[in-house]
Amino acid sequence: MEESEQVKIEEKIERLWSWGAGTDGQLGTGRLQDEQIPQQLSLSLPSVSSLACGGAHVIALTSDGKVLSWGRGNSGQLGHGEVVNNLLYPKAITSLDNYFITHVSAGWGHSGFVSDSGCLFTCGDGSFGQLGHGDYASHSSPIKVSSFVDQNVAQVACGMRHSLVLLKGCLSNQVYGFGSGKRGQLGVSKDKIKSINLPKVISGFEDEEIVGISANGDHSAALSVDGHLYTWGRGFKGYEDSHLPQCLNSTSKFTKVTLGWNHALAMTGEGKVYMLGGNHLGVLSDLHNARPAKSLFDSREANLEKAPGLDGTKITDIATGAEHSVLVTENGEIKTWGWGEHGQLGLGDDGDRISPVTVNLGYDLNEAASIRVYCGSGFTFALTKP
Incomplete structure (x- = not known):
């Protein structure tokens, strides 16, 4: 398969990110630890x-x-x-x-x-x-x-x-x-x-x-x-x-x-x-x-x-x-925004915020992508679809 074809296929699949409290395995990263920045799940x-x-x-x-x-x-x-x-x-x-x-x-x-x-x-x-x-x-x-x-x-x-x-x-x-x-x-x-x-x-x-x-x-x-x-x-x-x-x-x-x-x-x-x-x-x-x-x-x-x-x-x-x-x-x-003790804001630290701040997924999303977000008590997930 040519590289350009592989890229097109990857663009059409959904992607899942998680961050925040992870000591119970809830982030799906395979690690029992908090994550302060979004982790793309493989x-x-x-x-x-x-x-x-x-x-x-x-x-x-x-x-x-x-x-x-x-x-x-x-x-x-x-x-x-x-x-x-x-x-x-x-x-x-x-x-x-x-x-x-x-x-x-x-x-x-x-x-x-x-x-x-x-x-x-x-x-x-x-x-x-x-x-x-x-x-x-x-x-x-x-x-x-x-x-x-x-x-x-x-x-x-x-x-x-x-x-x-x-x-x-x-x-x-x-x-x-x-x-x-x-x-x-x-x-x-x-x-x-x-x-x-x-x-x-x-x-x-x-x-x-x-x-x-x-x-x-x-x-x-x-x-x-x-x-x-x-x-x-x-x-x-x-x-x-x-x-x-x-x-x-x-x-x-x-x-x-x-x-x-x-x-x-x-x-x-x-x-x-x-x-x-x-x-x-x-x-x-x-x-x-x-x-x-x-x-x-x-x-x-x-x-x-x-x-x-x-x-x-x-x-x-x-x-x-x-x-x-x-x-x-x-x-x-x-x-x-809000409570950030476990990194659930995805901003790279454990600080709180009183107004909305943009999260960097570290990935350029297709403009037509559909993005849905979900929260647990101290963690966050983002699901993107083409």
Whole structure:
């Protein structure tokens, strides 16, 4: 094969980079160490369509409906039928080979998988009921959640110790929660709930069609087809916890929301990005002079800040870790900010940043390349496709 032909082939394949916390093997580099600059992975992976990053493990979903996982496996969250401290390289979850998986999610120590037939499988830490099997047992292989055997599951979202489920094609009883509920993150009752181990429907969406769900830390969120953003659970900076979904009072129509432990990013269809909450490790600007805190049940638009320093640049993707954030511009730049102790900002040091800074992948991307970003608690992945 001529060199020019080899270059053309290489340009057409997807590429995967990782950086940040890596002491559990979650970066897929084969090394148990943090990385402060992006590492391009030389892995023989099938075509990867998306990733899910958890506390310290990663799940890869391929275009042909297969799943692989790596990283920390101390609670069985990798789904390989055994408990392992760490797995350095991607390994196929063979127990799901008879299913075409369409959606995956990774929590702190548990994982969720949705098939094209609408089945939900969970594995990992179940000590708070977050696996939804009616007990508090942990499992090292994906187990079908029987509560949805006659339902059609579309998405699963795994948080720190809780899970959300979105059903397909129904306007009532469409979102469910289970697991830890001490901060209201289950959204199933006004009363405080320690935990529940079976899925329970979340009220408040009777007049909305929900198309997306998100969970991280003790937070939960949902997006409607009309672009309305709902949040519940632990209150963002200056706001009380909410035990039921609350709609953000904003005229913007949101298309994606991602949650950290103390903040959230929300992106509009026009490519604008806003931030909720945050603290000194994740803020976009000085919140010490922000307006006085209000009750969660007052207008929360005052707590919604537009991401600065982007000069009107359109944003095409967003992701949030525990206390760091990542976005992709329409020009193909990856920008990060927030907590940087493990190198998760990819800037060559362990410092924090309060505004977005461009990451150098060390590789010139094709202008037409599609870039998606994903965050675990203290690490980051970038997936590029031609």
